[in-house]
Amino acid sequence: MKRTHWVFSLVILALLGGAVAALWWYRSSAILKIAVTPGADRVQPFLNALAVSRTNFSFVLVPAASSTAALEALRGGAVQFAVMRIDQETKGGIRAVAVLTTRFLVQTDANARAAEPDLAFASERLTAILGRPVNADGLDIRAAKRLETAPRSLLTRTSLKITDDQADKLWFLGTARDEPEEADDWRARALTVSRMLVTTERVDRQIVHDVAMQITDVIRSARSEITAAREVYLAPIDETKSVLRAHDGIARFMNREGQGFFERFGDLVYLGMSVLGIILTAFGALIAWLRYRIADNGRRYLTRMRVLVKRASRNPHEIDRVRTIATRLSIRFAQEVAARRIAQDVLNAYEVMQRTLHSWLGTKTGM
Numbered sequence: 142m143k144r145t146h147w148v149f150s151l152v153i154l155a156l157l158g159g160a161v162a163a164l165w166w167y168r169s170s171a172i173l174k175i176a177v178t179p180g181a182d183r184v185q186p187f188l189n190a191l192a193v194s195r196t197n198f199s200f201v202l203v204p205a206a207s208s209t210a211a212l213e214a215l216r217g218g219a220v221q222f223a224v225m226r227i228d229q230e231t232k233g234g235i236r237a238v239a240v241l242t243t244r245f246l247v248q249t250d251a252n253a254r255a256a257e258p259d260l261a262f263a264s265e266r267l268t269a270i271l272g273r274p275v276n277a278d279g280l281d282i283r284a285a286k287r288l289e290t291a292p293r294s295l296l297t298r299t300s301l302k303i304t305d306d307q308a309d310k311l312w313f314l315g316t317a318r319d320e321p322e323e324a325d326d327w328r329a330r331a332l333t334v335s336r337m338l339v340t341t342e343r344v345d346r347q348i349v350h351d352v353a354m355q356i357t358d359v360i361r362s363a364r365s366e367i368t369a370a371r372e373v374y375l376a377p378i379d380e381t382k383s384v385l386r387a388h389d390g391i392a393r394f395m396n397r398e399g400q401g402f403f404e405r406f407g408d409l410v411y412l413g414m415s416v417l418g419i420i421l422t423a424f425g426a427l428i429a430w431l432r433y434r435i436a437d438n439g440r441r442y443l444t445r446m447r448v449l450v451k452r453a454s455r456n457p458h459e460i461d462r463v464r465t466i467a468t469r470l471s472i473r474f475a476q477e478v479a480a481r482r483i484a485q486d487v488l489n490a491y492e493v494m495q496r497t498l499h500s501w502l503g504t505k506t507g508m
Contacts, residue, residue, distance in 0.1 A: 172199045173352070174220040176211040180258045181224050181336060183281075184241040187359070187369040188224065194359050197351040215341055222340045222352075226259055227313045227384055229266075234342040236388035237376035238349060239356055242369075244279035244334040246296040246314070259334045263314060267296075267332075270307050279334065282372050291327035299330070315384050335384055337376065342388065349390025350397070438484035439491070442474045446494040453501040460502055467498055 177188065192200040203220055205211035208230050211223040215235070224241060225231070246263055260277050267275035280292060294300075298308060315333040338356075340349065353375055364370040376387035378395055446467070453463045474491060477483050483491075 172201060173222060174201045174203050176203050176205040176214050176220040176223040178205050178208050178211050178225040180226065184336065184369050186367045187373055190363045190367055191356065191359050194355055196355045196358055198355060221344060222338055224336065224338055227335050227337055229313060231313060231385060235339050236342050237337050237383060237385040238340055238352060238388055238391065239338040239373055239375050240335055241338060241373050242336045243282040245285045245328065245331045246277045246279055246333060247292050248294040248296055249276045249278040263334050266311060270310050271301060285328060295327060296332040297330045313384060337385060340388055346390040346393050349388045350394045353391055353394040439477055439482065439487040442470060443487055443491050443494065445470055446491060450494055450498045450501065453498055464502055
């Protein structure tokens, strides 16, 4: 009995140890790193809120010296995401997760100099491609949403007379789209400077799906306290509306948002039921084994028969009394056998002891 208790205790400790190890592994694997490039001050409050949210993942913000350094870390696997301005370096397998800030560009005085690095970048690229001075000023996405008409001196492909070849070199300023769906939608025609949360196409879809869910939760909870959260939205899965192609995990999240519970989580429910079935089967087998080890299974009858054999061999004058007790014991034992409460090994041993007692009592008839 003591050995059985020790085995049961070791099994429980092993299960608890496995649960602790699995929890440690899950928590360690649920830490994602985000490279943050200079000039992201506008979205820093939102990033801080995201870093402490811990709904699905824990995020670590890693400063990057430049967009080039962030992309190298991203492509090399040192970080999983990056917050950066979309420019000519954002090529290859880089995919968008969320749009963090958007500046709609307007043209300022030819002699004016842009005060912000992002606007200075736009001015430099436009000037270099078009071959004439272009100084860009900007409106953030919140101000642009409140405007019913296009801002004066709005920078568009038409106003700057950008050719298709030049547009290909300025795709990161939103010039890829020439004609909007609605003719009066000036926002769809405007050149923009965007800062996005990006990743690589190698990152698993489910990870990006869960990150998108966490971003959405932070936007909902923080938009009243954090102004920057009102500008953030997930990357559009329609490529005609996005400067950078969205990661496939965003499409997965968008599609699941319109599905029912079992449509969204049917695979997880199926997997959970399968794992639960395996666990319950194993637990049931363990309980059955422990019950078999702990249960009597007729051993008390075997013990009493052993006592009767010794008594008959040592006290011949009590043979009649031993015969009476053995007869009653065998009747009760037969009832237990009929009720299937006697283990086979106990039944075999009882029959041996019964034959031994029979020889001591000096009779050839069964009991």
